[in-house]
Amino acid sequence: MTETNNKKKPELLIPAGSLEVLKCAVDYGADAVYIGGQKFGLRAKADNFTLQDMKEGADYAHAKGAKLYAAVNIFAHNDDIEGVREYFGEIKKAGLYRDIDAFIISDPGILMLSKELLPEVDVHISTQSNNTNYLTYQFWYKLGATRVVAARELSLSEIKKIKEKIPEDMEIEAFIHGAMCISYSGRCLLSSYFTGRDANKGACTHPCRWKYSIVEEKRPGEYLPIEEDDRGTYIFNSKDLCMIEHIPEMMDAGIASFKIEGRMKTALYVAAVTRTYRQAIDDYMENSKLYENHMEYYRREIAACTMRHFTTGFYFGKTDEKSQIYDNNTYIKNYIYIGMVEDITDEGLVCLHQKNKFEVGDDIEIMAFSGENIMAKVEAIYDERLCPMPSAPHPKQQLFVKLDDISDVKNGMVIRLKHCEA
Ligand code: SF4
Structure with missing residues (x-):
């Protein structure tokens, strides 16, 4: 008899910085996707969504049973207020309040505006609000929020206690994977100070990852290494x-x-992380033994994404010296993103827009939506006019690629190439 886990299945919530990535997240198993609009969502460098993109993204997600959340999570200054009011007005006029399942909001003023102008849309409180105790969650609940994103600085036992003290119908969302801030999530002036780009407006340049020395104030220019x-x-x-x-x-x-x-990650990253967590959650829901038995697979797949080594953050107590990397600030990159299958022509050629260089003869991997990847050899590459090319050096160029086997290849699948350090 199979052991079945009786617990309520958690939602798998994936970031998307563009329509392409949103579709990829949904195809690889997201239950919900969060995006930023062109205005007032943090992550200024992500492509971000026009109202039209939002509509298309919501339709795509809903058709596959997934939800769409839109971040409006800046901390607004006086000068931002009219703009936010207009933005909500545009969403209302476009009828998008029917398509967006929730706004992700940090600022109490923006929450008030959202409730006044778009009361139909649920509100989730962003991790930017640093929600660290049950009273805070109760406070947001009284103001009409249905969900709060836990501060990254909470332990699991603290989250459990909060859950016990909030109304049954209030949900807690928490990060399960991704980059950490060294400060309380995003509440940090390093980027503003060094580069004039404000982390609290989504423009962080990540100076926490730079290399530092100490300078004694009377000896300018003398760097004391630490x-x-x-x-x-x-x-x-x-x-x-x-x-x-x-x-x-x-x-x-x-x-x-x-x-x-x-929200600034590539489709390659999103595909790999989504697929792995999808399988891990589904396995665990089905049978905890299945989950344990597949652990090596999850570890391998997660390690295939770009990353800076892993930590469990604050979940099992305060972080320590093992939570940081001391000798470099670069990502580990195991695979290169080649592109996404956009179509397969009648002649059996895979159509894609190139993201990184690859060549005839390369052994590539096509990431199946679930299960084993499809391994294939690049037999030929053709440009837009179907002229053969030995390699594909031009980013964003439309290409047609002949592979030795396309039997299981489907539109939307991500193509990657094992990265070999030079
Ligand atoms: S520099 Fe950016 S990423 Fe680093 S701690 Fe500050 S806000 Fe977070």
């Missing part, structure tokens, strides 16, 4: 959060939605 070893010191450089091995504990804490960080 070295962990001879490769330098990156004192604020956190490892990335990864809780793939702790899904039971996350569920036990009463977390209703498992959130992946990263």
Whole structure:
């Protein structure tokens, strides 16, 4: 007899910085996707969504049973208020309040505006609000929020206690994977100070990951190294959060939605992380033994994404010296993103827009939506006029690719190439 887990299945919530990535997240198993509009969502460098994109994204997600949440999570200054009011007005006029399942909001003033102008849309309170205790959650509930995103700085036992003290119908969302801030999520002036780009408006340049030295104020220009070893010191450089091995504990804490960080990530990253967490959650819901038996697979697949080594963050107590990386600030990159299958021609050629260079003869992987990847050899590459090319060096160029086997290849699948360090 199969053991079945009786707990309520958590939502898998995936970030999308563009329509392409949104579709990819849904295809690879997201239960919900969060996006930023062109105005007032943090993550200024993400492509972000026009109202038309939002409509198309919502239709795509809803058709496959997924939800769409839109971030309006800046901390607004006086000068922003009229703009936010207009933005909500545009959403109303376009009828998008019927398509957006919730706004993600940080600022109490914006919450008030949202409730006044678009009362039909649920409100989730962003992690930017640093929601660290049950009274805060009760406060947001009284103001009409249906969900609060837990501060990354909470332990699982703190989250569990909060869950016990909030109304039954209030949900807790928490990060399960992705980059960590060294400060309280985003409440940090480093980027503003060094580069004039404000983390609280989504424009962080990640200076916490830079290399630092100490200068004594009377000796300008004399850099005193604070070295962990001879490769330098990156004192604020956190490892990335990864809780793939702790899904039971996350569920036990009463977390209703498992959130992946990263609205600026590529489709390759989103496909790999979504597919792996999808399978891990589904396996665990079906049978905890199945989940344990597949652990090696999850670890391997998650390690295939770009990352900075992993930590469990604050979930099992305060972070320590093992939560940071001291000797470099670069990502580990195991695969290169080649493109996404856009179509397969009558002649059997895979149509894509190139993201990174690849060549005839390369062995590529096509990421199946679930299960084993499809391994294929690139037999020929053709440009838009079907002229053959030995390699594909031009980013964004439309290409037609002949593979040795396309039998299981489907539109929307992500194509990757194993990365070999030069
Ligand atoms: S500089 Fe680092 S700690 Fe500060 S907001 Fe940016 S990512 Fe977070």
